[in-house]
Amino acid sequence: MAISLAALRQMILAHPKALAQGLSLLVLAAAYSPVSVLNLSPVYGSAATKLFHRYGMAVTAILGWFLKERIHEMSRGRIARLLPVLAVSIAAIQFLLFKLSSWLGSPFGPVITESFTYYPLLALSIAASAKLIQYATEISRYGETIAEHGPLIASYVVFNLAERISEAFISKVIGSTFLLTRYGLQLVIAALYAITIPSKSLVLTIPLLLLSYTSNVHVPTKHTTAVLNERIQPYGFELIDRRDSLTGYISVLDNLNEGYRVMRADHSLLGGEWTKLPGQYNPKVKDPIYAVFTMLEAVRLVETEPPRPADQDSKALVIGLGIGTTPGSLISHGIDTTIVEIDPVVYYFANKYFHLPHNHTAVIQDAEKFVKKSLASPTSPRYDYIVHDVFTGGAEPINLFTIEFLQQLSDLLKDNGVIAINFAGDLSLYPAGLVVRTIKHVFPSCRIFREDAAMENHPAVDFTNMVVFCTKAAGTPIRFRNPVPADFLGSKARETYLMPKHEIDASAFETIEKGGQRLLKAASVDHIAAFQDRSAIGHWKIMRTVLPDAVWENW
Structure with a gap:
């Protein structure tokens, strides 16, 4: 009708x-x-x-x-x-x-x-x-x-x-x-x-x-923040600051017993640095609590032909800030560094609480938009180094690992430049292999390292950070020069972790799961959502062992 x-x-x-x-x-x-x-x-x-x-x-x-x-x-x-x-x-x-x-x-x-x-x-x-x-x-x-x-x-x-x-x-x-x-x-x-x-x-x-x-400690007032600290201090933690932002609930926490500070985003940690140091120990940059961030700095040690210019004449692009460990090191070496970070609160906290050097160019914008805009501008620079380090919500933003985006990064990289890409996830799952194959398709010469040694008896969840170092030179294997004392910036952590150690054979990622794809394309990112969810659940369980339940539950 x-x-x-x-x-x-x-x-x-x-x-x-x-x-x-x-x-x-x-x-x-x-x-x-x-x-x-x-x-x-x-x-x-x-x-x-x-x-x-x-x-x-x-x-x-x-x-x-x-x-x-x-x-x-x-x-x-x-x-x-x-x-x-x-x-x-x-x-x-x-x-x-x-x-x-x-x-x-x-x-x-x-x-x-x-x-x-x-x-x-x-x-x-x-x-x-x-x-x-x-x-x-x-x-x-x-x-x-x-x-x-x-x-x-x-x-x-x-x-x-x-x-x-x-x-x-x-x-x-x-x-x-x-x-x-x-x-x-x-x-x-x-x-x-x-x-x-x-x-x-x-x-x-x-x-x-x-x-x-x-x-209710989740109410963001001065009084409830004091109540929150009363509840987590018995576990050795103190909340320094917190804000709601577009990528999640961002907070800064101090560990009072072991002496370190971390930045949190929802149920993840974006990084941390040691705050309690021996009396005579005063490195030029703070020591991070995670080895992967110093390993990313090994992008400077990769040898190329022709050789790259000296640090003071080099340009670096860092996508994803975290607490600023890697970009802070590059800046301290005198490299002209541009930082692209989507979350303004993350950038604010990195400056206020984690000693990010001020002499850098900051772009608070989605990385895809920044890269497209840079390629469209004839005056935009090309970079000697690119560091790709993005992670939020317990999983990687997979759109930043597509063949289209990586090709755009390649176009921003000088012919003798070096890129370091950090992938955090379960290396036993399909997305890890898909990402590695896509990276290697865009960048002809690569070597892959994991943050820690693989366990002999593989656990059900192999969640770790994997760094892929690449150049655009086909047929030229990646080689690292031996570091000199100046590379360490007076940091004991860099003496220990700067040189990548736990290499992964790239052939381990060549097997394609039944029904899977060889390369990750922008039009088909949704098909790996289930694997991303599994990885995020594995990450949640790991995070519950890193910080006490009371810290996560009280925000």
């Missing part, structure tokens, strides 16, 4: 308040989807949190829609008035469930947590919205088919559009004010639920709000 424009107008205007409420509930439920992911990511990592998130949403939304009559009967028609109470309560429920994260594990911890928080809110919002829209439009008069499927299709469109807009908006403004932090967004959406459906039952949530402001 077709509906005329006049009839459609009559439907919309029949009960405008109820229609506005129904659509508002849909939009708010959709907006909470990225907020829920944001709040779980510091405890479980963004990759593990997203793994089943959309499946859970789909099942929950379907149940909410098709069980709306039953839910309406069980709540005696008060379903909508329960929503503001539940929205306010979610932060407190998450706070309690996070303490069980080591027991719940990954990836099921996020599913269980959302089953007690976001999914009930979604199901009840869908059910309440459906009843309000059906009542507001009086759609039943237009036939059973339209009454059953019309609101369902319209709700689906509105929900998906609202979720996409919310996710895009939040990614641009996250952390800019208190109300745009992870917890702040929960408060904002809860307040909008209360405005949409006023409920006297909100009085019951006052104790929860007071508890959050006094004890």
Whole structure:
């Protein structure tokens, strides 16, 4: 049965308040989807949190829609008035469930947590919205088919559009004010639920709000930060600073017992350096706590023909900053260094807390955009060294390892230049081999080293850092010159770890899994998502052995 424009107008205007409420509930439920992911990511990592998130949403939304009559009967028609109470309560429920994260594990911890928080809110919002829209439009008069499927299709469109807009908006403004932090967004959406459906039952949530402001350490206030430190100091840690940002929850932590400082991004560590040094020991650059960052500096030791210019006449491009260990070393050697980092908070913290030298060029931008812009400009420099070191969310941003992006890096590299590419992941999984084959396809001469020695009895998860050193000279094997004292910058860590030691035979990555691809192309990055998820879960388990559970759970 077709509906005329006049009839459609009559439907919309029949009960405008109820229609506005129904659509508002849909939009708010959709907006909470990225907020829920944001709040779980510091405890479980963004990759593990997203793994089943959309499946859970789909099942929950379907149940909410098709069980709306039953839910309406069980709540005696008060379903909508329960929503503001539940929205306010979610932060407190998450706070309690996070303490069980080591027991719940990954990836099921996020599913269980959302089953007690976001999914009930979604199901009840869908059910309440459906009843309000059906009542507001009086759609039943237009036939059973339209009454059953019309609101369902319209709700689906509105929900998906609202979720996409919310996710895009939040990614641009996250952390800019208190109300745009992870917890702040929960408060904002809860307040909008209360405005949409006023409920006297909100009085019951006052104790929860007071508890959050006094004890919930995830609320980014001065008082709760002090409470957080009281909880993690028995484990030997102290929070120095924290911010929400576009790549995750970024924080700086000091280990008070062993004497080191780290930067955290969600459930990952971007790097760290030793802060307690012997009295007479004063290196020109700080010693990192991870060997891989000094190994990346061996890019300077690769011999080429013709020889590269002296350090003071060289240019380096570093993609991915972390705490700034590798670029800081290159700058200290006198190399004109450009740093490309997507996250402004990471850059700010590296400068403020990790001694990043100031004499460099900083570009706070997505690496793909920077590289394309550089290649399009005739005045952009070509580089003697490129260091590619990107990692976030428990997995590599795989789009930065495609043949297209690597070819663009090759175009930015001088003919006698050297590139060092760090890949962090499970070397036993398909993506590692795919990445190595792609690198070797673009750069003819390469050698591969892992951060640590491989175990004789291979573990189920072989998660480590792998550095690939390459040049553009076909047929010329990679050779490292012997380092001299000046290469170490007075650092004992560099004396020990600068020269790569644990070489991997490239032929180990030549086997292509059944159904796999030889090279990674931009058009087909989605096909390795499952392997990336497995690697991220393995990384989560490793991180739980690096820092105590209490540090991860209290953010």
